[in-house]
Amino acid sequence: MFRVIETFSGIGAQAKALERLGIKYEIVNTCDWDINAIIAYCRIHKGVIDVSACKEKTDEEIETFLRNTTLSLDGKKPISEYAFNRLTPEFRRLLYAAIKQTRNFVSITDVHGSDIYEGADLLTYSFPCQDLSLCGCWHGNKSGIARDAHNRSGMLWEVERILKEMHSANRQLPKFLVMENVTNILSTTHKRDFDDWKDTLVSMGYVNHIYRLNAKNFGVPQKRERAYMISVLCGGDSAKEALIDKYFSENNLEEDLIARRYRSRKFYLRDVLKLDYRKKCYREEANASQPNDTPSRVKIYQENDMLYDGRKINEIYVNTVTTKQDRNPNSGLITYDSGREGKSKWRYLTPRECFMLMGFDEYDYDAVISDNPEFKKNTRLLTNEKLIKMAGNSICVDVLEAIFKQLVEMNRLVSSDLNAYEFNGSEFHRDHA
Known part of the structure; x- marks a missing residue:
């Protein structure tokens, strides 16, 4: 069983990639404060939001729980008291059920090292890119991931805090970490801060490898280049570190032929446009x-x-x-x-086409829009704009599939238990076309 913690989980590209691989996995926890993404994630990955599971809870108990979490209506700032008070009792119950059903920590600022499952195989973190992106720089925002910036991209340091709390308490750290963000994080502007982060991971026993990967090289009709960092927990074992370094040198996903070897499928605009x-x-x-x-x-x-x-x-x-x-x-x-x-x-x-260009299936989109809840009087939650935003904030599923295949291979490489994970088939399907 591959146990995963999705922080900044969005609509669950990580879970979707694992599902596609056929690997037996468990999403131990998700973590996202955006109300729209919470609802969408549950609909995609759980099928329905099971409100009946919280039928014993009173409206007052549900309100108390939600008030003690840090929620957001736009993914940018906490929900205001005024906006919270306008949420209908029915929607609060739906939101509560979705949070519980997906085991969502909600805001990463409220998570502690003691909350993280020991023995997790993977923790993913795709923290907000707004303060790193070139678009943000054009608008005068150059704070990036500076520790003292207290901005959205600075949520990276919440991941550091959590891992440090685990490390200090001698709790077992996740075997793998996978970061995704805009490639500008690798620029000279942000080098000092990003090096600081990489050094922190090394001090905790991780070996880091950075990829610049474009979705178009993984069978997707979209030019989407992003930075990915894979961190492998070797605990200072030089033999394991050498194995991992050798693995990456021989299986570099930035090389076209190797990317093709790891991709799961190829699709075209004709498969997307409706x-x-x-x-x-x-x-x-x-x-x-x-x-x-x-x-x-x-x-x-x-x-x-x-x-x-x-x-x-x-x-x-x-x-x-x-x-x-x-x-x-x-x-x-x-x-x-x-x-x-x-x-x-x-x-x-359309939002449907955007979801599919991000690697989701059409039935995933249909699940999201199957019931557009009224979250305040006479106002439905899911608008075109919000749906497109959720797609744009996500990660390309097909790229994650290739990365996760490598994680499983590396785990087999450094593990004495070569049968650690079970698959639907004996090997991953690889598209050599």
């Missing part, structure tokens, strides 16, 4: 993704890739799926004329 508008949900989603015909949108039309011109799909690698499509640049446009007055003759990618 152009059959005879299907009601596709038509409604297309309408919701069709902007008004304004001067700024004309500029967007002129300067972005046309993915479908009304006759033929342009089979390219789309630009990175970000948290917003109504922007310039974006991931691409689709010719679309709904006949509605004042609308452009094109649309953006």
Whole structure:
């Protein structure tokens, strides 16, 4: 059994990758404070939110529990007292059930080393990138992951705090750590702070290896380059450290041929774009993704890739799926004329298409939107904008699959128990096409 703790779990790209691999795994805990992601994660990975499990709880008990957690409505700041008071009793119960069902720690600031399961195989952390990204720098935000910045990307140091608490208490640390973030974390601007973090991990017995990986090299029609750091717990054992160093030198995922060896599948834009508008949900989603015909949108039309011109799909690698499509640049446009007055003759990618470009299956998206809860009077929780944001904040599932295959191989390499994990098949499926 591969036991995993997902911090900054979002909609659960890590769990999705493990599911695809066929490995027997358990998500011991998740950790995310964004109410939207909490609901979406539970729907994707648990199928339904089982409210009946908390039927013995009174509304007052549920309110007390939620008030004692640090929740967020936008993933940026804690929910205000005013906004919390507007949450309906029914939605509070749904949220409580989702938190319990996914064993969600909620805010990482409230987690302690004593809370972390000893003997975990993997802890993942994909902390917020806003203060690291080039976009943030363009807006004057250059604080990055500085210890004293007290910003969103500084949540990295909460991971350090937790691991240090475990280490100081002689609690068993996770065998593997996997970090994902924007590649700007590797830039000269952030080098000192990132080196500080790497040195901390080395002092606790980890060996670190950094990848710059692009989703397009793993069978995904998206140009999405991200930094990944794999940390392997060797505990100062020089023989294990040498094995791990040799493994990475011989199985470098940054090399195209090796990336192809580890990828699980290859899919195309034709597998993603939902152009059959005879299907009601596709038509409604297309309408919701069709902007008004304004001067700024004309500029967007002129300067972005046309993915479908009304006759033929342009089979390219789309630009990175970000948290917003109504922007310039974006991931691409689709010719679309709904006949509605004042609308452009094109649309953006729909949330469904964004989810699929991140490696999720269409049924995952259907699960998320299967029941859009009313979280305050006359207001539904899941909007187009929130759904796209959740996709843009996620990690490409197919890249994680390749990384997780390597974790299992490395575990076998340094473990005396070569049958530590069971799989659906004797070997991972590898696409050599």
